[in-house]
Amino acid sequence: MLTLHIKNMVCNRCVMVVRQELERQGLHPQKISLGEVVLEENELSDAQQDKLDAALVSHGFERIDDRKARLIETVKNKIIQQIHHTNKVDLKLNWSTYLAEEMHYEYNYLSNLFSSVEGITLEQYIIRQKIERVKELLFYDELSLSEIADKLGYSSVAHLSAQFKKITGFTPSEMKKSREIERNRKPLDSV
Template sequence: MTLHIKNMVCNRCITVVDQELTKLGLHVDKIALGEVSLKEENLSESQLHQLDDVLVRNGFERIDDRRARLVESLKNSIIKRIHHSDRVSRKFNWSDVLADEAHLEYNYLSNLFSSMEGITLEQYIIRQKIERAKELLFYDELTLSEIADKLGYSSVAHLSAQFKKVTGLTPSELKKSRTVDAARKPLDSIS
């Protein structure tokens, strides 16, 4: 049985969900961002109710709707590429990659995402990149040029322009203000 889970966006989330499922006596076959395969083929209504209660208590939600699962899958794919990989290539074409993964036309995905999330896929990708940039600025291990390169920006100017548009500050201003940590958002609340 496969479960689709909303807000499961990081390795810590995977660990929490895995532990909670084990406590419920369920057997995880495979677990990844937003998705869990159980060895059990079916769950009783009582088990599903317990599962939903545990998930909600931990900030997650089981997704039954096919369209909602698709949007969550898009978000997880974007988060994985931006936050859990070494580098986003400048030649990376989000529309091609997302369409190929979903086996659907990008226009359909884009319209569905916008209607369900209230922002475009492009805006969501930009906001995730800016959130990653804030995280990298907080760690203070990379130069702005290295951060721009890591996130697939063509230049520091391009990164800085998008950063200012989203946050109201340039990366340098945010770093100088020492509010980088306070300005960071949980990945599941970016919209």
């Protein structure tokens, strides 16, 4: 079996597109998760790799070869999974412990590597992802601000609102009223 790491694969639709492309290429995916594909094949020829790389790029994805780049992409996917794809972010979730345990690396190493490559801290990235999730939940208008704060593990609505305003320049209520939210949402891979 061969494991591939794929950049910008951040949602279930991405998984579906990558699966379809792999099958179109005659490859046999055994398991596909955010940022990672396990193939039945043991190796790919240079021609297969080139063809696959071109197809992935045409869909906005990229195969990652570099170990450190794969590590950063996996960290991002773990964060996205927790914030965007779980029912509720645990209020007591200690991100440094969670990431260190999930990744099997010291948190300081992960944090320093992430900052040096991405130009922002892991904490800033987590906050930005949470704010994007808040925008999404505000857009769908199904939950109150209090329910959103609870769902995303904020200690209070005031804490959520302060972070939201710092990142977007609007309070959640202002953004919701102005419908600025429609122009302000970002794809997860560009956060």
